[in-house]
Amino acid sequence: MTTKRITSVETEVECPRCGEPSSVAVPDGSEISVRSTVAAFGDHETVTCSRGHRYWVYSC
Numbered sequence: 001m002t003t004k005r006i007t008s009v010e011t012e013v014e015c016p017r018c019g020e021p022s023s024v025a026v027p028d029g030s031e032i033s034v035r036s037t038v039a040a041f042g043d044h045e046t047v048t049c050s051r052g053h054r055y056w057v058y059s060c
């Protein structure tokens with residue numbers, strides 16, 4: 001029996017609309033992409049920048 005451990009790391013992303021940096025926690029070792037539209041699949045975090053823009057960070 002194996003135990004799967006997922007660790008999260010804080011990484012910095014930029015708002016696609018204004019470039020404002022925000023930090024988001026993503027699974028360690030995953031590749032992330034920033035989208036300004038939501039997709040109905042994949043692991044993602046919703047981020048709201050300090051100027052109120054909402055975007056999505058996908059990890060895979």
Ligand SMILES: [Zn+2]
Pocket residue numbers: 015016017018019020049050051052053
């Ligand atoms: Zn923004």
